[in-house]
Amino acid sequence: MFTNETYGERTYKVGEHSLRLLCSPAASTDYDLTGQIMWPAAQLLAEYLAANPSIMTGCQCALELGSGLGLPGLLCAQFCPVILTDHNEVVLRVLKKNADLNRGPHSVRCEHLDWSGDAGSYSSLLAQSPNRQGFELLLGSDVAYSLKALPSLFKAASLLLSMQPHSVFLLGYVSRAASIDRGIFLEAAAVGLRTREVPGTRKPVPGGLEGAVYEVRWAHLAQASEVDRSAAGARGRGGADRPGPSQTAVIAAATLGPLLAGLALTAFMYRQ
Numbered sequence: 001m002f003t004n005e006t007y008g009e010r011t012y013k014v015g016e017h018s019l020r021l022l023c024s025p026a027a028s029t030d031y032d033l034t035g036q037i038m039w040p041a042a043q044l045l046a047e048y049l050a051a052n053p054s055i056m057t058g059c060q061c062a063l064e065l066g067s068g069l070g071l072p073g074l075l076c077a078q079f080c081p082v083i084l085t086d087h088n089e090v091v092l093r094v095l096k097k098n099a100d101l102n103r104g105p106h107s108v109r110c111e112h113l114d115w116s117g118d119a120g121s122y123s124s125l126l127a128q129s130p131n132r133q134g135f136e137l138l139l140g141s142d143v144a145y146s147l148k149a150l151p152s153l154f155k156a157a158s159l160l161l162s163m164q165p166h167s168v169f170l171l172g173y174v175s176r177a178a179s180i181d182r183g184i185f186l187e188a189a190a191v192g193l194r195t196r197e198v199p200g201t202r203k204p205v206p207g208g209l210e211g212a213v214y215e216v217r218w219a220h221l222a223q224a225s226e227v228d229r230s231a232a233g234a235r236g237r238g239g240a241d242r243p244g245p246s247q248t249a250v251i252a253a254a255t256l257g258p259l260l261a262g263l264a265l266t267a268f269m270y271r272q
């Protein structure tokens with residue numbers, strides 16, 4: 001198989017930050033090399049992060065899923081340590097080069113992660129998370145691009161998120177099909193997560209489409225988080241005063257979540 005690994009360097013301005021990234025002018029979708037180009041959802045999410053730095057400040061370590069060229073994750077690395085991940089080896093090579101081009105005050109690691117891997121494939125990443133308890137902040141842009149990808153994407157998110165009330169998966173999303181719009185809410189609920197569109201983030205993107213940032217949190221902790229989010233913002237995300245969950249609790253939640261969500265969905269559909 002021939003893969004083109006010739007890239008051009010571009011500077012992306014996000015808020016007051018400038019990132020130099022190697023990008024391909026056109027990706028082949030045939031061999032899942034979509035990560036070689038910059039997708040509008042990456043810019044949308046990066047701009048949201050730049051406008052809301054308190055989301056990242058004080059975070060002990062963030063993780064990006066399906067990083068591609070890594071724009072949101074590398075912006076995040078200006079504020080806290082970050083692990084960038086992708087499943088494609090060609091994409092991982094350019095991602096590592098982009099990480100080297102943008103070294104900043106915090107550590108950046110690039111790791112292989114395939115969302116469809118078994119629970120064991122997450123253990124080395126979980127071992128790198130603060131206190132081995134999972135991550136407070138997950139990022140992903142244009143990773144919810146097909147119905148088929150959604151179950152494994154949200155399974156990955158549920159295994160990697162910490163069980164703290166403030167932990168959040170921020171998703172840069174471009175709407176291409178109503179079935180995927182709905183699927184995001186349903187597949188997140190199936191693993192115990194609740195999705196909401198962040199008000200004020202919806203806007204047109206190239207191609208006559210619309211994009212938005214979605215916030216995905218543990219359903220059973222989301223309310224607690226909403227109540228004290230302003231207090232958390234005021235004291236930063238240090239987290240030292242928050243007890244961490246055990247990894248068993250994370251896996252139990254990922255297991256129980258679907259069960260509870262399934263019951264809720266059945267009840268909902270029965271009523272229709």
Ligand SMILES: C[S@@+](CC[C@H](N)C(=O)[O-])C[C@H]1O[C@@H](n2cnc3c(N)ncnc32)[C@H](O)[C@@H]1O
Pocket residue numbers: 032033034035036037038039040041042065066067068069070085086087088091113114115116140141142143145149152
């Ligand atoms: C549409 S691209 C988006 C890339 C980048 N996040 C952006 O917004 O520019 C989708 C990315 O997800 C990655 N990806 C797709 N399926 C994956 C899987 N099962 N596990 C991990 N990464 C995956 C691809 O390699 C690609 O980098």
